[in-house]
Amino acid sequence: MTKIKDITALLEQLAPLRYQESYDNAGLQTGDANAEVSGVLVTLDCTEEVLEEALAKGCNLVVAHHPVIFKGLKQLTGRSYVERTIIKAIQNNIAIYASHTNLDNVLHGVNTKIADKLGLRQQRILVTKPSTLMQLVTFVPVEQTDGVLAALHKAGAGNIGEYSACSFSVTGTGRFTPSEQANPAIGSANQAEQVQENRLELLFPAVLQGRIMAALKEAHPYEEVAHYLYNLENQNQEVGIGMIGELEQELSEEAFLSYLKEKMKLQGLRYTSIGNQKVKRVAVCGGAGSFLIKDALRQGADALVTGDVKYHEFFDAEGQLMIADIGHYESEVYTKEIFYDVISKSFPNFAVLISEVNTNPVRYTF
Ligand SMILES: [Zn+2]
Structure with a gap:
């Protein structure tokens, strides 16, 4: 019999909760850790639609990257999507587990996944974590x-x-x-x-x-x-945020943009131009990674691939760094594959399903 806590213990071997940022709320959000698992659904976000999918597919554990409960909850009346999701999960005995900034901060987490998708070589953590x-x-x-x-x-x-x-x-x-x-x-x-x-x-x-x-x-x-x-106080080369590595071949700005779109399956992206400078060294950070612009520049990156970049932050590229804002969802959606691979490898006889719901609340029109 596999219990919910067997799965969460496995996920915490990969991404210990202690590595989450102070503002975060990773871990088990709803459910009984001792309950038997009927199936696992992995997703980027846990929404009501994802819970419907879990119910339809017989899964009583949803593993998400983003914690649905992030700030404190003061009532559970169903007025917001967060409250409705929690109510629905509890009413249907569905456990929700989130592996968030702890998964951003480990070697085989969110950022390695992006670096792998882009075929980066000599990968290392961009900013290692002390202490x-x-x-x-x-x-x-x-x-x-x-x-x-x-x-x-x-x-x-x-x-x-x-x-x-x-x-x-x-x-x-x-x-x-x-x-x-x-x-x-x-x-x-x-x-x-x-x-x-x-x-x-x-x-x-x-x-x-x-x-x-x-x-x-x-x-x-x-x-x-x-x-x-x-x-x-030593830096731990296996714990920290962002990843940096090199493309197999240097690419022109235009070629790199097409490459990015193809590898990350993008409809479009926002970026800063580096003119005729070639792209070879690439830094990546899933989600909101503009806080790494200076580190990317310092380490000689030609491009920083991330999401959620604000207008004024694009100026910090100083014409030397292509800041490529590919979208928060697009940068992290393949995190589902990490959960899928880790859980299905250790529990081969167990139903682990990748959610088919597109949870991105952002739509595009051109
Ligand atoms: Zn995120």
Whole structure:
């Protein structure tokens, strides 16, 4: 039996809720986490129409990118589409889960999807997030070092970029005196003890702290495990916003515009001209990404592909950057594929459906 919480736990492995921005409201919005899943419908937005689709297709979990409850709700009377959506979900026992800015801020999230659609190479996060890494220092008897290290690595400590099982150690002397009440693995009450120990140092993502400390306590032979935890200011190359990469071949402005329209299936877009400058390095940010214009310029991007750019923000391109506003919906609609791929890969015998509703409230006329 698959429970709603099994699916949300899987999504949070990809995009931990801790990575969401402070203003956000990602997570389970309605429903019982312990209910059995009958089917999952993935969507960009959860609207009443999407709930109708979920009901028709026998799905009791809707996974969306945008949280339908974003600001606080003070009543549930059905006066707004948000209230009506929530009422409908509750009346029909449909759980709604949102993976929002946390999915914008991870390596295999919203922005990698756009970068992949555009065929960008040498992809990396445009602005990495500080304060998401920690360091563990602990002391282990020499003979038990390998076992403790193996447990820590299994829990996710010591991965740096493309390198796994990373650690540093130095051997020294540990000293302690057990009390009458202690139950020491080595030594006896009131007798000073000296043991050859390794000082181990490992990096890990702060979101894994609970899991890693549990693994340490489980694997370590001592009753009291001496350790230090440090918050690090290091940039985490796997967490942050936007993505930057290079096109296989540089393109003229005109050719890049056609390429964008084809790859992102656009009817049209708004952009700033870079004249005869070629487009090779491209930054992307799903949704509203104009706050990244300066970072894109600083990192030598020729184009920034995003949505929701305001008139005055286009001026910040300074004629050096093609700001391509392809639309909020158009930039993020393929996020559905991320949800679909992740869930259907882990639950292959389970109905995971991509919503067919076009939730874009914006229509175009030319
Ligand atoms: Zn968005």
